[in-house]
Amino acid sequence: MHTDCIILGGGAAGLAACAALAEKGLRIALVERLDRIGKKILSTGNGRCNLSNADMNPEYYGEAAGFVSKVYGVTPPREVLGFFERLGLMTTAEEGRIYPRTMAASSVLDVLRNAVDRENVTVLTSEKAVAVTPSRRGGFCVQLESGDSLMAPFVICAAGGSAAPSMGTDGSGLELLTQLGHSATNVYPALVQLKSSHRALKSLKGVRVQAELTLLIDGENAASETGELLFTDYGVSGVCVFQLSRHVAMAVGDGRTVSLHVNLLPEVLPAALCPWLENRIRLFGNAPAEKLFTGVFHRLLALAILREAGIAQDLPAHMLSAGQKTALAHAISCLVLPITGTQGFAQAQVTRGGIVLSDVEASTMASRLYDGLYILGETLDVDGPCGGYNLHFAFAGALTACKAISETFTK
Numbered sequence: 001m002h003t004d005c006i007i008l009g010g011g012a013a014g015l016a017a018c019a020a021l022a023e024k025g026l027r028i029a030l031v032e033r034l035d036r037i038g039k040k041i042l043s044t045g046n047g048r049c050n051l052s053n054a055d056m057n058p059e060y061y062g063e064a065a066g067f068v069s070k071v072y073g074v075t076p077p078r079e080v081l082g083f084f085e086r087l088g089l090m091t092t093a094e095e096g097r098i099y100p101r102t103m104a105a106s107s108v109l110d111v112l113r114n115a116v117d118r119e120n121v122t123v124l125t126s127e128k129a130v131a132v133t134p135s136r137r138g139g140f141c142v143q144l145e146s147g148d149s150l151m152a153p154f155v156i157c158a159a160g161g162s163a164a165p166s167m168g169t170d171g172s173g174l175e176l177l178t179q180l181g182h183s184a185t186n187v188y189p190a191l192v193q194l195k196s197s198h199r200a201l202k203s204l205k206g207v208r209v210q211a212e213l214t215l216l217i218d219g220e221n222a223a224s225e226t227g228e229l230l231f232t233d234y235g236v237s238g239v240c241v242f243q244l245s246r247h248v249a250m251a252v253g254d255g256r257t258v259s260l261h262v263n264l265l266p267e268v269l270p271a272a273l274c275p276w277l278e279n280r281i282r283l284f285g286n287a288p289a290e291k292l293f294t295g296v297f298h299r300l301l302a303l304a305i306l307r308e309a310g311i312a313q314d315l316p317a318h319m320l321s322a323g324q325k326t327a328l329a330h331a332i333s334c335l336v337l338p339i340t341g342t343q344g345f346a347q348a349q350v351t352r353g354g355i356v357l358s359d360v361e362a363s364t365m366a367s368r369l370y371d372g373l374y375i376l377g378e379t380l381d382v383d384g385p386c387g388g389y390n391l392h393f394a395f396a397g398a399l400t401a402c403k404a405i406s407e408t409f410t411k
C-alpha cells in the first residue's frame with residue numbers, strides 16, 4: 001500500500017497527528033498493534049483523562065526542559081487546547097489540571113476518533129510494525145508482522161514507551177528506531193508505586209495520611225513532595241509517591257541505597273513535636289498510649305508509630321519517659337521506609353528514558369538521521385510529572401510534527 005504518511009501507534013500522539021494531517025488532506029495509514037485505537041487514553045486520569053495543565057512550564061520536565069521548551073515554542077499550550085476545541089471537545093480545569101468537561105476520558109478518544117474517521121485515513125488495527133526501512137528511491141517501507149508492507153515518504157513513530165504494556169506499549173517503538181541507528185538511553189518505570197521492606201506495611205494496608213515525603217539516595221536528598229500517602233502491602237502509593245518515583249528504578253538498579261523519609265505530621269514542626277506531645281498527654285493522660293493520636297492518625301497508623309518508637313500500646317500516656325517522647329516525636333516526623341524498587345512497567349504510567357533528544361530536532365520533531373521520519377511522545381527521552389504533562393507533550397509534539405510535514409508535503 002502506498003500512502004503519504006504512515007503513523008506507527010494509535011495512541012495519544014499518533015491519533016493527534018493523524019487528526020491534524022488528515023485535516024490537511026494527506027493520505028494516512030495509521031498502524032495500531034491492538035485491536036482498537038486509543039486504549040490507553042481511556043485509562044488516563046483515572047478514567048477522566050487529565051490532558052493538559054494550566055501551568056505548562058517546561059522546567060517540570062527536568063533534564064528535557066530545553067527540548068520541551070522548543071516544542072512548546074512552536075506549538076504553545078493554548079494551541080493544543082485550541083486543537084481539541086476545534087475537534088469539538090470542551091474542557092474544564094480542576095486545580096490547574098485540565099480535563100474534558102464531561103470528566104470522561106472517552107470524550108477525548110471520541111473526538112479524536114471522529115477526526116480520523118475520514119476517507120483519506122486507513123486505520124489498520126491488530127497490525128504491529130516490525131521494521132522501518134528507508135527506501136532507495138526516498139521515503140520508507142514499513143514492514144508489518146502480518147507480512148504486509150506499507151510505503152510512504154513520511155513516517156511518524158508514535159509507538160509509545162514501555163510503561164503499561166497491557167495497553168499496547170511493549171517498547172517496540174524504541175526497537176524500530178534503534179534498528180535504524182538512533183540511540184536510546186536505558187528505560188525505567190516512572191509515575192509508579194514504590195516497594196518497601198518495612199515490616200509495618202502489612203498492618204497499614206489501605207491507610208491514608210497527609211504527609212511530607214523526602215526521597216534519599218545514598219543519604220542525599222533527591223526530591224521531596226507533600227500530599228496524600230497511601231500505604232499498601234508492598235509499599236507506598238499516591239500522587240506524591242508517583243512524583244518521586246522517576247528517581248527510584250535507576251538508583252536501585254545501580255545498587256544505590258534508597259529510602260523514603262516520611263513526616264507524618266508536617267503541620268507541626270519537628271522541633272515543636274515534643275511540646276505537642278505534652279499537650280496530647282495532658283488531654284489523654286490516663287488513657288493507654290495508643291489513644292494519644294485519637295483524632296490525628298488512623299488507629300492502625302498510631303499503633304505502627306508506637307511500635308516504631310518501641311512503646312507498648314497499653315502503657316498509660318502519662319508514664320511516657322522523656323526518651324520515649326523523643327522516640328515518638330522522631331517516629332512521627334521521620335518514619336524511614338527502605339525502598340527496594342518500583343512496581344515496574346506493568347504498573348507504571350510513563351517511561352523514563354527513550355530515544356536520545358540529540359537525535360531529534362525539537363522544532364519539527366524530525367529525526368536528525370533520516371529526512372521524513374518523525375518521533376513523538378513517550379518513545380522519546382522525555383517524562384513529565386502527574387498533572388497532564390505527559391499527554392500534553394504527546395499532543396504538542398504531534399502538532400509540531402504535523403506543521404513541519406504539511407510545510408514540506410507536496411502532492
Ligand SMILES: Cc1cc2nc3c(=O)[nH]c(=O)nc-3n(C[C@H](O)[C@H](O)[C@H](O)COP(=O)(O)OP(=O)(O)OC[C@H]3O[C@@H](n4cnc5c(N)ncnc54)[C@H](O)[C@@H]3O)c2cc1C
Nearest residue numbers: 009011012013033044045050129160168377378388390391
Ligand atoms: C493508567 C495510566 C494513566 C495515565 N494518566 C495520565 C494522565 O491523566 N495525564 C497524562 O498526561 N498522562 C497520563 N498517562 C501517561 C500517558 O498516557 C502517556 O504518556 C501517553 O499516552 C503517551 O502517548 P504516546 O502517544 O507517546 O504513546 P501511547 O499513548 O502509549 O500510544 C502508543 C500506541 O502505539 C501502539 N504500538 C506500540 N508499538 C507498536 C508497534 N510496533 N506497531 C503498532 N502499534 C504500536 C500501542 O499499542 C499504543 O496504542 C497515563 C498512563 C497510564 C498508563
